[in-house]
Amino acid sequence: MSSLFPALRESPDRTALRFGPDVLTYGELDAASAALAEKIAGAGRVAVWATPSPHTAVAVVAALRAGVPAVPLNPRTGTRELAHILGDSSPALVLATSGDVLPEGPDTLPRVDVSLTTGATPGAAVPAPEEPGPETAALVVYTSGTTGPPKGAVIPRRAVAHTLDALAGAWGWTADDVLVHALPLFHVHGLVLGVLGPLRRGGAVHHLGRFDVTAVARELAGPGTMLFGVPTMYHRLAEAVADDRELVSALSGARLLVSGSAPLPLRDHQRIAEATGRHVVERYGMTETLMNTSVRLADDGRSLSPARPGTVGPALDGVELRLVDEAGAPLEARDGETVGEVEVRGLSLFTGYLDRPEATAAAFTPDGWFRTGDMATTDAAGAVTLVGRKSTDLVKSGGYKIGAGEIENALLEHPGVAEAAVTGEPDPDLGERVVAWVVPRDAASPPGERELAEHVSALLAPHKRPRRVRYLDALPRNDMGKILKRALDA
Structure with missing residues (x-):
């Protein structure tokens, strides 16, 4: 497998990250992450205090380059859940900035400060770490814990590369794109798609720090070409387009608007489309599988393919998807009405739950399909419409x-x-x-x-x-x- 981030060496002068006043080029990200990778090489798993800052991006890129699994920690997690995650993942150290005040638990770990500079002599070359193999664990991301204590999903490098490349194919994602988002950086949507995605393409990410309608309008009216958000954010945008001409103009000029992590209500789809002419693209994924499906943009770059808001599109390239009944038998109906549980397999899947072989075995069928627990229908074009979780919806x-x-x-x-x-x-x-x-x-x-x-x-x-x-x-x-x-x- 080639490097996850070839632009680190190929495009040193291009902007990679912008978080408010902090801007890093690919050359600066290359130097800072390589210097940190050298410090943490061989450390085992490392925790990352995942604040919405460029330091989190540097820390995760450094861990990936060192071949050391990163465990992103949500700074807002309560003490009990944080203690569970630390006890379960046993990180050897924590990556944080010198100014971060860590709570009980992370504060007891050996700490390596994350800097946006190398500390080396200006202009000195930092050697590139040797590229880890495709099955090397890249991340251990903890599930939401809705059915019990959170489990650590071990995500290998090949899953990260495959899902980002499949999305690039579905969305026409290139190095010319500037992604705008304000998502947290401790989960798949904000970190893998929102930070590692642009870096893999050689484009830029502009993180807003926190969601703000005015800031979204400003960025999309400027260099921003893509927006990633969750339904709550798009609901606020849908409420605002009725009276905010600058927002309407900015959204109209965006190349791609993507919503994920939960279904976007049809009412918000319609309000944004009617005001801007832009359709919000939905995709479907989860921690254990990364991305499974996505709506594609049609050739005109504005309408959807298939053109029905509310679906999350067909399976991405390299992803196999099927619906099964309560007995686990595959459903053949593609009528948009027959409900079944979604099962998937392919290169984007995790390798298992950390140190939980029984839970891992229970999550897969005997023939290797992952049981998502999501219920859905499919239509004749293969587009998936989610109806909810098997357990709650x-x-x-x-x-x-x-x-x-x-x-x-x-x-x-x-x-x-x-x-x-x-x-x-x-x-x-x-x-x-x-x-x-x-x-x-x-x-x-x-x-x-x-x-x-x-x-x-x-x-x-x-x-x-x-x-x-x-x-x-x-x-x-x-x-x-x-x-x-x-x-x-x-």
């Missing part, structure tokens, strides 16, 4: 399998609904009944339960209507904006 009511996602989209089309989530709860007659959790636009005058049930019935089918409606001031969400449905059930 599939409601079995009156003999029907009902996906929470389509009901949530229907609820969001009601003018009185600001946010919505759907779960199931036990029902003595139906087995489970559909429950809607609604944040009304006007808390003093929320839409009634019957009104919402009739609204959903008119758009979908009577058996998909909510049997209970519960009103909230806000939906519980994690750092990525995903709704925490187990918190609702609790």
Whole structure:
């Protein structure tokens, strides 16, 4: 395998990273990461205090160049979960800046300060580390822990390279692209796609530090060509386009708008497309598999292929994908209606859960397919539409399998609904009944339960209507904006 980041040596004068006032060229990133790689070579696993800064990028690139697995740590993680991750991964040291104040746990590890300079004599060449093999562990990224303590997914170098190259093919991603994002850097979306992706292409990443509509407009009106975000961010952009002409102009000029980590409501798709002429591209992946599918841009660079917002597209090149029934038998129907669990295999998959052979074995079928736990349909073109997680988003009511996602989209089309989530709860007659959790636009005058049930019935089918409606001031969400449905059930 060639180097993950050939531009480090091939394009030394090009801008690689910009985080506010901190700007690094590829030559500077090459020197800083090579110097750090020399310090940590042979260290075993290393923890990275993953702040939204160029230091995190330097630390991870250095670990990759040294062939040392990096364990990104979320600076906002609570003490109990942080202790679990550190105990489970046993990092030999922690990479952080000299100004980072580390909490209990990371503060007990030997610390190597991450600098944006080499500390070497100016102009002195820093030798390139020897390239590790493709199966060498690149990252250990911890899952969200929704079904138990977080597990460390061991992601090899070949998975990183393959998924980024497959996305480049789907999106026409080149060295001329400047990616704008404000995502955290401790997970696949923000770190692998949002930082390592541009670096592999030889382009640039402009990180905003935190999401801000005005900053997005400024960057996309300037050098930015691509925007990565999560539905919460795109919802705020969709709210703003009605009154912000500068934002409309900036989004209209962007080459690619990508949303991921959770489904983007159809209402937000429509508002952005109607205001800007740009369609938001959705893709589908997870920690263990990196990216599985993506909507492609059509030849005109503006419309979608296939042209139906709400899908996450067909399988990426090199990814095999199938749907299976409850017994694990493959489903042949491509009717856009038959729901099955998504299973995938290919070069983008992780090698297993760290030190958990039983959990790893349980995650795969005997013939090598990874069980994602996601439920979906496929259409004749192979486009996948996610309906939710098998554990939390599939409601079995009156003999029907009902996906929470389509009901949530229907609820969001009601003018009185600001946010919505759907779960199931036990029902003595139906087995489970559909429950809607609604944040009304006007808390003093929320839409009634019957009104919402009739609204959903008119758009979908009577058996998909909510049997209970519960009103909230806000939906519980994690750092990525995903709704925490187990918190609702609790």
